[in-house]
Amino acid sequence: xxxxxxxxxxxxxxxxxxxxxxxxxxxxxxxxxxxxxxxxxxxxxxxxxxxxxxxxxxxxxxxxxxxxxxxxxxxxxxxxxxxxxxxxxxxxxxxxxxxxxxxxxxxxxxxxxxxxxxxxxxxxxxxxxxxxxxxxxxxxxxxxxxxxxxxxxxxxxxxxxxxxxxxxxx
Numbered sequence: 001x002x003x004x005x006x007x008x009x010x011x012x013x014x015x016x017x018x019x020x021x022x023x024x025x026x027x028x029x030x031x032x033x034x035x036x037x038x039x040x041x042x043x044x045x046x047x048x049x050x051x052x053x054x055x056x057x058x059x060x061x062x063x064x065x066x067x068x069x070x071x072x073x074x075x076x077x078x079x080x081x082x083x084x085x086x087x088x089x090x091x092x093x094x095x096x097x098x099x100x101x102x103x104x105x106x107x108x109x110x111x112x113x114x115x116x117x118x119x120x121x122x123x124x125x126x127x128x129x130x131x132x133x134x135x136x137x138x139x140x141x142x143x144x145x146x147x148x149x150x151x152x153x154x155x156x157x158x159x160x161x162x163x164x165x166x167x168x169x170x
Contacts, residue, residue, distance in 0.1 A: 007038040007050065015057060019064035022071075022166065029072055029081070032065040036084045039091055040129060047129065051093040062092045063104045067167065070107035074158075074165040079117040082108050086119075086126045086138075093130075094137045102154075105141050107167055109149045110158065114165075 010031055017028055039047055054062070066085040073081035085108040094101050112119040123142040127135045141149070151157055155170045 007035065007042065010035045010038065011050070011054070011058060014061055014065065015055065017061065019061045019068075023068060026072070028065060029068050029084075032062075032069060032088060033080070033084050035091070036087045039087070047091075048131065051091055051095075051131065054092065054095070056096070059092045059095055062088045063100060066104045067107045070104075070111040071164075071166055073108075073111040073117075074114050077115050079112075079115065079122075082112050082115075082117055082119070083122050083125070085111075086122050087129065089138070090126050090130045090134055094134045098137050101137065102141055103156075106149050106151060106154055107156070110151050110167075114158075 013031055014028070014035065017031075019028070023029070039050065042050070066088040069081040069085035069088070073079065073085070086105070089101050089105060092101070109119045111117075112122065120142045123138045127138055130138060147153070151167070152170065156167050157170045159166050159168050
């Protein structure tokens with residue numbers, strides 16, 4: 001019960017946070033990571049209720065945060081950020097336009113390649129927590145030709161500013 005309330009509190013704090021600009025501190029992605037951890041520990045019926053009850057505003061923020069996590073994965077050389085990034089898509093549940101999800105998954109894929117993580121393996125792990133719809137879209141993404149899952153396919157490039165990797169429009 002306490003974890004369910006904590007998860008709801010963390011989700012509310014993410015919904016209230018601004019994702020318009022890249023965060024200057026790690027607070028936003030740390031909160032996102034905590035949301036993922038609590039989500040994974042929740043009962044399946046609670047996970048489904050959370051995914052189905054997520055507002056449109058929060059869904060968009062989860063996608064943005066997944067992109068910030070992909071950047072952090074490259075900067076920290078830590079696969080936990082890519083895993084969490086993919087799992088935010090599970091929470092978001094591909095509710096709106098799957099192409100938006102793919103756009104952000106491409107960032108995670110790029111980060112995975114850069115730090116030597118098997119993205120298909122992470123997708124397979126995430127599918128265990130996914131709805132049928134989300135599993136289907138994750139499978140499609142993982143099975144696509146690699147050329148479609150590159151930054152250039154969505155007009156994005158990697159940049160390095162002050163020693164930190166970021167993504168920006170091409």
